[in-house]
Amino acid sequence: MSEERSLNFIEDIIERDLKEGRVKSILTRFPPEPNGYLHIGHAKSICLNFGLGIKYGGKTNLRFDDTNPVTEETEYVESIKADVRWLGFEWANEFYASDYFEQLYGYAEKLIERGLAYVDDSTSEEIAEQKGTPTQPGRRNNYAERTPEENLQLFREMRAGTYPDGSKVLRIKGDMSSPNMLMRDPIIYRIKHAHHHRTGDAWCIYPMYDFAHGQSDSIEGITHSICTLEFVPHRELYDWLIEKLEIFPSRQYEFARLNMTYTVMSKRKLLQLVNEGNVESWDDPRMPTISGMRRRGYTAKSIRDFCDRIGVAKRENLIDLGLLEFFVREDLNKTALRRMAVLDPVKLIITNYEENKYELLPSENNPEMPEKGERMLHFGRELWIEREDFMEEASKKWFRLAPGSVVRLKSAYIVRCTGFEKDESGKLTTVMAEYIPESKSGSDTSGIHAKGTIHWISAPHAVTAEVRLYDRLFRVEDPSSEEGDFKSYINPDSLQIISKAYMEPDLLSAVPGVPYQFLRKGYFVLDSVHSKENHLVFNRTVTLKDTWAKEAKKG
Ligand code: ATP
Numbered sequence: 001m002s003e004e005r006s007l008n009f010i011e012d013i014i015e016r017d018l019k020e021g022r023v024k025s026i027l028t029r030f031p032p033e034p035n036g037y038l039h040i041g042h043a044k045s046i047c048l049n050f051g052l053g054i055k056y057g058g059k060t061n062l063r064f065d066d067t068n069p070v071t072e073e074t075e076y077v078e079s080i081k082a083d084v085r086w087l088g089f090e091w092a093n094e095f096y097a098s099d100y101f102e103q104l105y106g107y108a109e110k111l112i113e114r115g116l117a118y119v120d121d122s123t124s125e126e127i128a129e130q131k132g133t134p135t136q137p138g139r140r141n142n143y144a145e146r147t148p149e150e151n152l153q154l155f156r157e158m159r160a161g162t163y164p165d166g167s168k169v170l171r172i173k174g175d176m177s178s179p180n181m182l183m184r185d186p187i188i189y190r191i192k193h194a195h196h197h198r199t200g201d202a203w204c205i206y207p208m209y210d211f212a213h214g215q216s217d218s219i220e221g222i223t224h225s226i227c228t229l230e231f232v233p234h235r236e237l238y239d240w241l242i243e244k245l246e247i248f249p250s251r252q253y254e255f256a257r258l259n260m261t262y263t264v265m266s267k268r269k270l271l272q273l274v275n276e277g278n279v280e281s282w283d284d285p286r287m288p289t290i291s292g293m294r295r296r297g298y299t300a301k302s303i304r305d306f307c308d309r310i311g312v313a314k315r316e317n318l319i320d321l322g323l324l325e326f327f328v329r330e331d332l333n334k335t336a337l338r339r340m341a342v343l344d345p346v347k348l349i350i351t352n353y354e355e356n357k358y359e360l361l362p363s364e365n366n367p368e369m370p371e372k373g374e375r376m377l378h379f380g381r382e383l384w385i386e387r388e389d390f391m392e393e394a395s396k397k398w399f400r401l402a403p404g405s406v407v408r409l410k411s412a413y414i415v416r417c418t419g420f421e422k423d424e425s426g427k428l429t430t431v432m433a434e435y436i437p438e439s440k441s442g443s444d445t446s447g448i449h450a451k452g453t454i455h456w457i458s459a460p461h462a463v464t465a466e467v468r469l470y471d472r473l474f475r476v477e478d479p480s481s482e483e484g485d486f487k488s489y490i491n492p493d494s495l496q497i498i499s500k501a502y503m504e505p506d507l508l509s510a511v512p513g514v515p516y517q518f519l520r521k522g523y524f525v526l527d528s529v530h531s532k533e534n535h536l537v538f539n540r541t542v543t544l545k546d547t548w549a550k551e552a553k554k555g
């Protein structure tokens, strides 16, 4: 939405910093850990960081926070880059925290030399036990008495591979009675004999998050390091390290994570859904991942508009999935070509229309964009219509087909229903009607008023396609906050496959990423994974109206 909004608190800070000359220009970064695909929460962070760079004439780096060798993969790096670009952003530099390993190691030696870090041989249990509790101070063990010379030698041996995993760590000499537990001699290096996706086997010690993130910010000269609220307690250490190392004074600011209803937003949980087969893949159209949303037909613009609209909060909240869908509809309404598709087909025979005769009737491609022109539809004796558009015994409020009723076929004629047929099981097979030749759309002189308009498709001209309808992935608003395993709240009906729908023949040339509105049925897009040349598969991106809001009102 383009309405003017007031500055968010980060913009306030940036404008003040620029005005007071603390910074000349701003440099932000988006720092994903390449251990999964990006989700809509990351999109929020991307739009914020890149958006600030653009708004204030600054720049934004893409930095892979790849300090954990075990969970990171190159596949994730590639998907992250593709997703950021698809969202519409370009980074000033592509950096990797692992590129700074040597520099970070140097910083660690500097701290050791100054008596600000020591090698500790305690087990992780001992370290945890000595840390104390938020109300009780911790206590330092004897390893903290080691001299800088001794520490330097041990640390160099750690790097050289002398010691096994977990046998030693490097710790900051912080404050064991600090009310901030993270200041109680935090670990900054651990031994891990593991292959790294970029540095290979060059290292067997790896820096911890707190000793990589802030330092990477400084190395790059990041002015405003924006992260989510869970890092508030880390800020003290972030500032402490900058001060002690005398490096570029980046500053950290925190905002609330985006949480959305009816989904989960943690890479760990999303990975679980993929690995345990609850969804097809990271880009399953039901996933809250950027790649899933793209495959489903959400547009980059709708995601950016959504992120802009929800703003930057300082307190955690749960955003309604319906709000995102609102922006998807708003964008697709403007851009999607209109087509007719019948998802649950029943024959409609126009008994007074000559057999083997056809005519071509024009229909608008998009009433919101007249410049998109018209297409020609075949009309003839045998059509497909939607099963739900016929009712054997209809009430007065029914404006579609029923014995004796009149209805307009979109862009074609008014027809009057004259009969219907069922099979032995009682299932409707055919509806019969007579068309009114004077009622042709655009030149209607019939004087008949049809209250309802339905979509249809010429049976001999229709192409068949599979259609996939999606529902929300979870049955409850906030599966992560429910009792027990979040997976027990999965919606078992989140995917409905219609194996044979009929649609306009030009949909044979549909390509993924180009949206269509199937009249009265919603917005659809070709599926990029399952669609093959002789087997079209369409995903429903979103319905035309917010059906859940309606249900909620009904109660
Ligand atoms: P997850 O918990 O889903 O694994 P993460 O925070 O570990 O996410 P990172 O790769 O470290 O994932 O995140 C990269 C950036 O995106 C960080 O700055 C992080 O704060 C931000 N981010 C992650 N999730 C959200 C969210 N839900 N809302 C806003 N920003 C987020």
Ligand code: MG
Binding pocket: 033
């Ligand atoms: Mg993280």
